[in-house]
Amino acid sequence: MKTTADLGDVRGKRVLVRSDLNVPLDGETITDDGRIRASLPTISALADAGARVVVCAHLGRPKGAPDPQYSLAPVASRLGELLGAPVAFATDTVGESARAVVDGLADGQVALLENLRFNAGETSKDEAERGAFADELAALADAYVSDGFGVVHRAQASVYDIATRLPAAMGCLVRAEIDVLQRLTRDPERPYAVVLGGAKVSDKLGVIDNLLGTADRLLIGGGMVFTFLKAQGHEVGTSLLEQDQLATVSEYLERAQRDGVEIVLPTDVVAATAFSADADHEVVAADAIPADRMGLDIGPESARLFADKLADCRTVFWNGPMGAFEMAPYAAGTEAVARALVEATKGGALTVVGGGDSAAAVRQLGFADEDFGHISTGGGASLEYLEGKSLPGIAVFDQAQEG
Numbered sequence: 001m002k003t004t005a006d007l008g009d010v011r012g013k014r015v016l017v018r019s020d021l022n023v024p025l026d027g028e029t030i031t032d033d034g035r036i037r038a039s040l041p042t043i044s045a046l047a048d049a050g051a052r053v054v055v056c057a058h059l060g061r062p063k064g065a066p067d068p069q070y071s072l073a074p075v076a077s078r079l080g081e082l083l084g085a086p087v088a089f090a091t092d093t094v095g096e097s098a099r100a101v102v103d104g105l106a107d108g109q110v111a112l113l114e115n116l117r118f119n120a121g122e123t124s125k126d127e128a129e130r131g132a133f134a135d136e137l138a139a140l141a142d143a144y145v146s147d148g149f150g151v152v153h154r155a156q157a158s159v160y161d162i163a164t165r166l167p168a169a170m171g172c173l174v175r176a177e178i179d180v181l182q183r184l185t186r187d188p189e190r191p192y193a194v195v196l197g198g199a200k201v202s203d204k205l206g207v208i209d210n211l212l213g214t215a216d217r218l219l220i221g222g223g224m225v226f227t228f229l230k231a232q233g234h235e236v237g238t239s240l241l242e243q244d245q246l247a248t249v250s251e252y253l254e255r256a257q258r259d260g261v262e263i264v265l266p267t268d269v270v271a272a273t274a275f276s277a278d279a280d281h282e283v284v285a286a287d288a289i290p291a292d293r294m295g296l297d298i299g300p301e302s303a304r305l306f307a308d309k310l311a312d313c314r315t316v317f318w319n320g321p322m323g324a325f326e327m328a329p330y331a332a333g334t335e336a337v338a339r340a341l342v343e344a345t346k347g348g349a350l351t352v353v354g355g356g357d358s359a360a361a362v363r364q365l366g367f368a369d370e371d372f373g374h375i376s377t378g379g380g381a382s383l384e385y386l387e388g389k390s391l392p393g394i395a396v397f398d399q400a401q402e403g
């Protein structure tokens with residue numbers, strides 16, 4: 001695997017670094033800067049070596065056109081504070097502003113381009129459209145460094161296509177993340193549990209297919225729960241639901257039972273009248289969610305059950321908060337699972353928390369990075385790695401080496 005050392009002397013070279021700076025925002029306030037901090041080692045090392053560092057990243061899921069609420073401007077300010085040096089911000093990604101900002105960089109200086117996903121080419125399924133955007137990005141630089149671990153599972157222009165267009169290397173964050181995750185895939189100590197939650201349900205339900213073959217226990221919380229409960233024939237009210245995945249989930253439940261894999265579902269949930277901290281909410285049995293309510297957290301009985309199921313585990317991977325933890329009334333389930341992982345870590349288990357919001361949740365709830373074996377910057381990326389899937393942003397380096 002190529003490292004930045006393989007790029008040779010970078011002094012005076014324009015090096016495009018793909019980072020994952022997809023941080024949670026409250027208006028323009030960054031509520032957790034973990035992903036920015038995790039991106040610093042690669043950026044600093046290149047700047048210290050005299051490169052003209054051009055950082056590119058996405059924020060949220062804008063629809064291929066500029067959308068001010070997803071601007072990376074607040075991230076540029078924070079990145080500058082953390083680096084202790086100003087970061088020039090380009091108000092577009094590959095246009096006039098980007099070219100001017102890159103041209104204005106001196107050796108050792110850092111710039112950040114505006115949100116990659118303001119350009120339809122970044123996420124396009126059409127190879128030619130993606131390639132054309134990758135060409136425009138490539139024109140801004142002399143070399144490329146892939147350091148956005150949280151996006152290596154995306155076959156997107158700045159992750160995949162660009163790596164074939166410039167001398168390319170892996171950054172130290174991607175390499176560090178892979179080193180830890182390898183310990184989970186190479187003969188994990190058992191029992192091995194995977195805890196799944198969060199809101200990217202359609203993205204992440206599919207990973208269960210492979211996890212049924214590797215994990216001993218799957219604990220399901222967050223927005224994932226309701227497709228399972230519905231598949232079991234229960235009312236889920238207005239909760240998050242993947243209607244078209246019901247048959248798949250039923251098959252998972254059958255297969256798990258047949259193969260002796262434990263799928264642990266909540267027995268109670270916190271059900272609210274709206275997605276709001278002020279909404280009327282109550283704890284109800286998981287099989288009795290009122291039709292006009294949505295489940296926004298696992299209930300207290302489930303929190304105890306989940307903690308119990310994690311207590312004897314020797315390896316735990318967790319992605320996705322157990323509830324809408326950003327709102328205090330729905331944070332208890334996430335806090336209970338975090339506490340259970342901390343206890344498991346103290347007992348010698350290998351625990352990994354992955355995902356932008358999951359990492360933000362544990363920090364927001366007052367836990368320290370050292371309380372866990374590892375906090376990964378990638379949720380979906382880690383899960384797909386654990387599934388044994390080929391990740392486009394990593395595979396492209398193998399292809400380049402073969403080719």
Ligand SMILES: Nc1ncnc2c1ncn2[C@@H]1O[C@H](COP(=O)(O)OP(=O)(O)O)[C@@H](O)[C@H]1O
Pocket residue numbers: 197198199200201221222223224240295296297319320321322323324325326354355356357358359378379380
């Ligand atoms: N029951 C639920 N209903 C709606 N949203 C939920 C629920 N449980 C968790 N969430 C939301 O899931 C989001 C995080 O999901 P996701 O992006 O999949 O996690 P990560 O970033 O850790 O990979 C949080 O913003 C949280 O509010």
Ligand SMILES: O=C(OP(=O)(O)O)[C@H](O)COP(=O)(O)O
Pocket residue numbers: 020022060061150151154200354355356357377378379380381
């Ligand atoms: O937040 C991210 O992933 P995660 O929520 O799975 O941790 C990454 O920045 C990838 O974002 P995407 O899932 O919109 O491609």
